[in-house]
Amino acid sequence: MAQIFSPGANTLFRTILVLTPFLLVGALFGLYRFNYSPWQTQVGVPRDQPVPFSHQHHVAGLGIDCRYCHTSVEKSAFAGMPSSATCMTCHSQIWTQAPILATVRESLATDLPIRWTRVHQVADYVYFDHSVHIQKGVGCVSCHGRVDQMPITWKANTLQMGWCLECHKHPERALRPRSEVFNLNWKPTGDQNVEGSTLAKQAGIKSIQEIIDCTACHR
Amino acid sequence: MSSPKLVEDKVVESSNSSHVLVSPDETLESASAKISSIVLERKHPPFWWVSFAIAFALLMGLLYGITILFAIGVGIWGIDIPVAWGFAIVNFVWWIGIGHAGTFISAILLLLLQKWRNSINRLAEAMTLFAVACAGLFPLLHLGRPWTFFWILPYPNTMGLWPQFRSPLVWDVFAVCTYFTVSLIFWYIGLIPDLATMRDRARTRLSKVGFGIISLGWRGSAIHWKHFQTVYLILAGLSTPLVLSVHSVVSTDFAVANIPGWHTTIFPPFFVAGAIYSGFAMVLNIMIPLRYVYRLESVITERHLNCMAGVMFATGLMVGYGYIMETFTGWYSGDIYEQYLVINRAIGPYGWTYWLLLLVNIVIPQALWFRRIRSNPVSLFCVALSVNVGMWLERFVIIIVSLHRDFLTSSWGIYAPTGWDWLILFGSVGLFVSLVFLFVRFLPMIPMSEIKEIVAEREEEAA
Numbered sequence: 162m163a164q165i166f167s168p169g170a171n172t173l174f175r176t177i178l179v180l181t182p183f184l185l186v187g188a189l190f191g192l193y194r195f196n197y198s199p200w201q202t203q204v205g206v207p208r209d210q211p212v213p214f215s216h217q218h219h220v221a222g223l224g225i226d227c228r229y230c231h232t233s234v235e236k237s238a239f240a241g242m243p244s245s246a247t248c249m250t251c252h253s254q255i256w257t258q259a260p261i262l263a264t265v266r267e268s269l270a271t272d273l274p275i276r277w278t279r280v281h282q283v284a285d286y287v288y289f290d291h292s293v294h295i296q297k298g299v300g301c302v303s304c305h306g307r308v309d310q311m312p313i314t315w316k317a318n319t320l321q322m323g324w325c326l327e328c329h330k331h332p333e334r335a336l337r338p339r340s341e342v343f344n345l346n347w348k349p350t351g352d353q354n355v356e357g358s359t360l361a362k363q364a365g366i367k368s369i370q371e372i373i374d375c376t377a378c379h380r
Numbered sequence: 381m382s383s384p385k386l387v388e389d390k391v392v393e394s395s396n397s398s399h400v401l402v403s404p405d406e407t408l409e410s411a412s413a414k415i416s417s418i419v420l421e422r423k424h425p426p427f428w429w430v431s432f433a434i435a436f437a438l439l440m441g442l443l444y445g446i447t448i449l450f451a452i453g454v455g456i457w458g459i460d461i462p463v464a465w466g467f468a469i470v471n472f473v474w475w476i477g478i479g480h481a482g483t484f485i486s487a488i489l490l491l492l493l494q495k496w497r498n499s500i501n502r503l504a505e506a507m508t509l510f511a512v513a514c515a516g517l518f519p520l521l522h523l524g525r526p527w528t529f530f531w532i533l534p535y536p537n538t539m540g541l542w543p544q545f546r547s548p549l550v551w552d553v554f555a556v557c558t559y560f561t562v563s564l565i566f567w568y569i570g571l572i573p574d575l576a577t578m579r580d581r582a583r584t585r586l587s588k589v590g591f592g593i594i595s596l597g598w599r600g601s602a603i604h605w606k607h608f609q610t611v612y613l614i615l616a617g618l619s620t621p622l623v624l625s626v627h628s629v630v631s632t633d634f635a636v637a638n639i640p641g642w643h644t645t646i647f648p649p650f651f652v653a654g655a656i657y658s659g660f661a662m663v664l665n666i667m668i669p670l671r672y673v674y675r676l677e678s679v680i681t682e683r684h685l686n687c688m689a690g691v692m693f694a695t696g697l698m699v700g701y702g703y704i705m706e707t708f709t710g711w712y713s714g715d716i717y718e719q720y721l722v723i724n725r726a727i728g729p730y731g732w733t734y735w736l737l738l739l740v741n742i743v744i745p746q747a748l749w750f751r752r753i754r755s756n757p758v759s760l761f762c763v764a765l766s767v768n769v770g771m772w773l774e775r776f777v778i779i780i781v782s783l784h785r786d787f788l789t790s791s792w793g794i795y796a797p798t799g800w801d802w803l804i805l806f807g808s809v810g811l812f813v814s815l816v817f818l819f820v821r822f823l824p825m826i827p828m829s830e831i832k833e834i835v836a837e838r839e840e841e842a843a
Binding site: 165166171174193196197319322323327 | 535537538539540579589592596597
């Protein structure tokens with residue numbers, strides 16, 4: 162009876178046998194890393210907007226406070242997006258004919274809001290509230306990064322649950338005095354962990370268990 | 381196997397034809413030829429095509445049901461509060477129970493040197509794998525968001541979370557996955573010598589190469605056999621505790637909860653007995669028709685049927701004891717909720733399911749006291765069918781009746797399955813039967829090597 166396989170078949174088979182676990186583990190590891198890559202998280206990827214609004218120019222260049230546009234950030238869950246009228250407080254006076262602002266003028270004329278591309282989006286089942294974070298002393302920069310250095314806005318952090326929990330487990334690492342929340346340049350004067358712990362007590366953060374409980378964010 | 385021959389075998393084989401493990405007409409050559417030709421040569425009988433077509437149609441029904449389920453959600457089922465565990469969990473426990481016979485036959489009976497396991501272990505193991513596959517489907521389908529099923533596994537994830545290790549539902553995942561993996565390896569290792577026989581008898585290039593690859597270069601040398609038997613025994617040792625642990629873990633899904641009728645310590649052994657009971661019933665339901673259609677009476681003899689009927693009957697009596705104890709404990713607990721459950725089971729809105737359960741699961745199998753019933757394939761098939769229905773009903777009674785009326789009368793409710801529930805139940809039967817028929821078509825369903833071993837031992841003795 163003729164042989165079915167050539168003598169090399171054994172070597173081939175053994176090679177496959179040895180490689181399979183590595184390939185399998187490698188593939189799983191690749192999938193795992195993919196979750197943290199910009200393809201998946203959009204971190205550091207500038208998003209196209211209907212109007213190329215530059216935070217760098219408006220915040221760092223002109224010194225406009227975050228709350229001038231994001232008006233409800235201290236009082237409500239949603240930070241608020243400025244209406245076109247807000248833009249027009251200045252742009253009815255300067256750059257009135259700039260082609261780059263045509264969309265804003267059109268929006269004001271037609272009374273239809275500009276459809277910005279959302280950069281920071283958490284899942285619907287997450288009850289994120291801006292106001293409580295502001296009141297307890299979490300700076301804008303902790304989540305949004307140096308917005309004052311972004312010509313076009315991008316995500317500075319993944320907004321993944323594991324990332325949320327890192328901070329909820331160690332709030333002292335991120336807390337700052339209430340007055341410095343909107344200061345993107347603020348640096349702790351002493352040891353952040355020591356100061357942060359004091360601030361956490363002052364702000365009335367009761368226990369870690371309470372803020373890492375499922376129902377803190379999922380209701 | 382090199383296991384010592386049982387004294388009983390010697391005595392009875394010569395005295396009574398109904399005790400023979402392999403018909404005296406079979407030789408080494410005829411056994412191989414008969415079994416391998418089912419896969420390699422013989423045209424498949426109309427029985428195969430018709431049964432496969434029906435099973436495949438049901439399987440398509442299952443896929444349709446799952447598609448709609450994924451698109452719309454679990455609301456298409458009859459589940460609601462208070463009965464949030466409906467058919468999906470009933471079916472899960474039923475299938476996983478059915479998946480217990482294979483490993484019992486392969487592992488425990490091997491260690492107990494029961495030679496009658498040899499002709500039937502392959503089919504029983506295959507059936508186990510398919511039943512566990514069906515079982516595995518249901519907990520996933522029953523998740524509200526089935527596409528996130530892998531969250532139950534402990535893996536590094538972006539949420540920074542572990543599964544809840546204190547929950548029996550997580551233990552389930554480990555128990556079922558371990559069981560499936562070990563059963564698969566056990567089944568495959570056992571197949572290797574037969575796959576080599578198939579390779580050697582194959583006619584076409586495709587089947588030669590295919591069987592050649594999966595037989596891993598088996599040549600049947602003495603050293604091969606030595607390694608084979610060592611591995612096989614080790615695997616038997618590994619799987620033996622699994623036969624007992626898997627359904628024990630499944631039973632803790634219920635026993636850990638404080639629902640009346642669930643919170644009892646008898647559950648693990650009670651569930652294991654029920655699992656082996658339904659497992660053997662399903663083996664009989666599959667094996668009896670196949671034995672008839674493929675003329676396998678010479679290797680699956682009356683003795684095999686009789687032995688399987690015996691195990692089924694013994695475990696059935698244990699299950700009966702379980703029912704008595706459930707009722708007794710309910711009364712003896714002194715707890716009004718447990719006591720009410722016992723009454724509600726018998727005369728509540730689902731009372732008829734309880735009485736039907738006692739009829740098909742306890743009363744009808746009493747026929748097995750009679751040798752004539754045990755040795756007649758048709759009557760045995762009917763009893764086994766009744767047991768399979770009974771074991772499904774048992775899970776229905778445990779789950780639905782306990783849930784629909786618990787502590788607060790204000791939260792009582794009624795559960796009624798919808799058409800989708802039934803479609804998915806029968807669809808899963810279609811999946812199971814389709815897999816069994818594909819297995820019969822493409823792999824040797826009887827272990828040729830083990831049959832030949834018995835024939836060889838007999839020839840040696842005669843010489």
